[in-house]
Amino acid sequence: MEKPSAGSRPEDGAGLVLVNSSPYKEDLSSKIKEQKVVVDELSNLKKNRKVYKQQQNSNIFFLADRTEMLSESKNILDELKKEYQEIEDSEKTKIKK
Numbered sequence: 502m503e504k505p506s507a508g509s510r511p512e513d514g515a516g517l518v519l520v521n522s523s524p525y526k527e528d529l530s531s532k533i534k535e536q537k538v539v540v541d542e543l544s545n546l547k548k549n550r551k552v553y554k555q556q557q558n559s560n561i562f563f564l565a566d567r568t569e570m571l572s573e574s575k576n577i578l579d580e581l582k583k584e585y586q587e588i589e590d591s592e593k594t595k596i597k598k
Contacts, residue, residue, distance in 0.1 A: 553565060
């Protein structure tokens with residue numbers, strides 16, 4: 502069973518069927534907490550502050566627009582929450598059967 506890597510997006514694993522979702526669910530929960538911190542930090546950043554985005558699979562950072570980064574981070578958080586909720590719902594339906 503392969504779970505998405507830390508840098509992958511939730512939609513990459515949309516077709517996965519989870520046999521035991523507990524470890525994956527815990528991992529997803531920690532990613533949600535991490536993403537909430539990112540959104541909070543970007544939200545409270547002063548307008549004149551610079552934001553840098555790390556190049557995927559690299560140690561190179563590029564200057565990024567703060568509002569775009571905030572929007573992107575919120576979208577990622579929403580996707581993670583949706584995926585977590587889907588896992589919760591599927592576990593509830595398994596219990597009812």
